[in-house]
Amino acid sequence: MRHRKAALVPLLVLAGLTVPSPAQAAGNTLTVDVGTVVRPVTHVAAGGLYATDTGTKPPLEQMYPLRLNHLTQPPPGVQQLGNGATTPCCDGLKVAGKVTSAGAQQFWRLPDVYKDFPYKWVSWADWESKVRTMVNARLSATTTTNVDGYELWNEPDWTWNTASAGSFNAGWTRTHKLIRSLDTVTPIVGPSHSVYNHDWMVSFLTNARDTGTLPDVIVWHELENDRYLDVAAHVADYRAIETSLGITPRPISINEYASPSQVDIPSVAVHYMAVFERHGIRSAERAYWYEAGTLNGLLHNNLPTSSYWTYKWYGDQSGNIVRTVPGSWLEGVAAYxxxxxxxxxxxxxxxxxxxVRVTGLGALGSQVRATVVRSGTTGRTTNQSAPIAVSSGTYTVSGGTISVPVNAMHAWDSYQLVVTPTSGVPTWQQRYEAENATVVNANRFSAGSASNGGYVGQIDGSANSRNQSFVDFLVNVPSARNYTMTIGYANGTGATATQGLAYNGGAFQTVTYPPTAAWGVFGTTVNTTVTLKAGWNMIRLAKGSPNYAGGTGYAELDYINLS
Incomplete structure (x- = not known):
């Protein structure tokens, strides 16, 4: 959303977080239940609208630590001049290589081919000509693998020209059918209303069901103050509508979240992260209210603001999201x-x-180290080079539980608590779970024998760049050298299977997987060698991928381990 004409809540009142006095707010407890898994870590809320441009705006080195999940970018031929820009920005096709390097996928917002916002409708002939051009550009981009949705319109509840174009539902059907006549593979997403509205959703889904034009991903926006308080109710209402209409459940994307007065408040970002993870949102993206290509204000002059550190800590999470129970406005998202x-x-x-009370810590030993840092609150135009230290100490685990006091908290700051054993903690991450990685045209599953309880299966596609299947692991290593890469896998075909292995855009080599006892039963590994640069590297294991002829048979992936 850009140039939205709505009254803004004053900055001192942010999403229900009217800054309380210590006497009113002190004494609350956030409970983290390490023993109750919510879902695999996929960094659901790590995304943005118009977040990245070409070149060094923003630099990949600033993008990597955030482990971006998903972006919405304008389409090829973009003419949109949002928020006072003088030249179009952020063409989804031009940034595709950068997006893949960062580990993300993207929607293309098709109406941003128009220059103005709100969009100025010309005619159906004009619109359909534009759609054909955009879709054909995608079909011609045979090495681009990260376009996982065409967003047919943006906020039709106030930007669709009913007088000239007819009803939005009819326009959706017409556009959907046109795209499917050209491209039968790339997902179609919508309806992208600016707010969640029960009646609009019923009307839209009924028409889409009856015309055979249901979206593959359901999208709406959560943009007003206090919206994160309503996410649970909105998801429940939407799921009830699906059931009542006999529609197979769709993934949900909130591809714009946070109001202008919220978007640079680190603690508000935490609230959105928590509710999106808790209520099954597939992907979510910070709104574009100001300048493009800055990761939506996480960077200023290509360097971190205080909000950056909130998303960096979130990006550091691995394994599984575990249950958190907020105390009053004290909210959090946790991973184990x-x-x-x-x-x-x-x-x-x-x-x-x-x-912060953390339970279920028995596996970490009788004593643990707990370290707390905070973000500060610089806003979007002041840099902050590092988090601010709060406390660090050793705690005795009693009944699997510790309680960490966090004193003199500021309601706008975000905080990070890291709990580890007092010894034996590796200095860098060596194991990367497949279910935490970027999974393209495959699916995540759970299994008791799998490392951390999850794996990726149905890595089956090899036909073309719109349905090839692969898993991308974004890894960070301490030095440039050869590493032994151990791959945990299962192969229930009864015969040897192969996949392609490539890293940092280099040539593919073959990984061979001998048969194992059964699908979804893990413990078997194979080893190979990878030559990595110091710092961030992208490792791809593929059944099918551009520049790779395709693997033989099938294999499920549990993890990779670098040593």
Whole structure:
């Protein structure tokens, strides 16, 4: 959303977080239940609208630590001049290589081919000509693998010209059918209303069901103050509508979230992260209210602001999202990586003296190290080079539980708590779970024998760049050298299977997987060698991928381990 004409809530009142006095807010407890898994870590809320441009705006080195999940970018031929821009920005095709390097996927917002916002409708002939051009550009981009949706319109509840174009539902059907006549593979997403509205959703889905034009991903926006308070109700209402209409459940994307007065408040970002993870959202993206190509204000002059650190800590999470129970406005999102024995909690929202209580820590030993840092609140035009230290200490685990006091909290700051054993913690991450990685045209599953309980299966596609199947692991290593890469896998075909292995855009080599006892039963590994640069590297294991002829048979992926 850009140039939205709505009254903005004053900055001192942010999403229900009217800054309380310590006497009103102190004494709240956020509970983290390490033993209750919510879902695999996929960094659901790590995304943005118009977040990246070409070149060094923003630099890949600043993108990597965020482990971006999903972006919405304008289409090829973009003419949109949002928020006072003088030249179009962020063409989804031109940034595709950069997006893949960062580990993300993207929607293309098709109406941003228009220059103005709100969009100025010309005619159906004009629109359909534009759609054909955009879709054909995607079909011609045979090495681009990260376009996982055409967003047919943006906020039709106030930008669709009913007087000239007819009803939006009829326009959706007409556009959907045109695209499917050209491209039968790339997902179609929508309806992308600016707010969630029950009646609009019923009307839209009924028409889409009856015309055979249901979206592959359901999209709406959560943009007004206090919207994160309503996410649970909106998801429940939407699922009830699906059931009532006999529609197979669709993934949900909130591809714009946070109001202008919220978007640069670190603790508000934490609230959105928590509710999106808790309520099954597939992907979510910071709104574009100001300048493009800055990761939506996480960077200023290509360097971090205070909000950047909130998303960096979230990007550091691995393993599984575990249950958190907020206390008043004290909210958080937490992850536990059982192979690293690390708990990572990102939290915030209250002032005064509060507590984070972590349960289920038996596997970490009788004593643990707990370290707390905070973000600060610089806003979007002041840089902050590092988080601010709060506390660090050793805690005795009693009944699997510790309670960490966090004193003199500021309601706008975000905080990170990391809990590890007091010794034996590796200095860098060596194991990367497949279910935490970028999974393209395949699916995540759970299994008791799998590392951290999850794996990726149905890595089956090899036909073309729109349905080839692969898993991309974004890894960070301490030095340039050869590493032994151990791959945990299952191959229930009864015969040898192969996949392609490539890293950092280099040539493919073949990985061979001998048969194992059954699908979804893990413990078998194969080893290979990879030559990596110091720092961030992208490793792809593929059944099918551009520049790769395709693997033989099938294999499921549990993890990779670098040593």
């Amino acid at each position: 990586d059982s192979t690293r024995k690390m708990v990572n909690v990102v939290f915030g929202g209250d002032s005064g003296n509060n507590t």
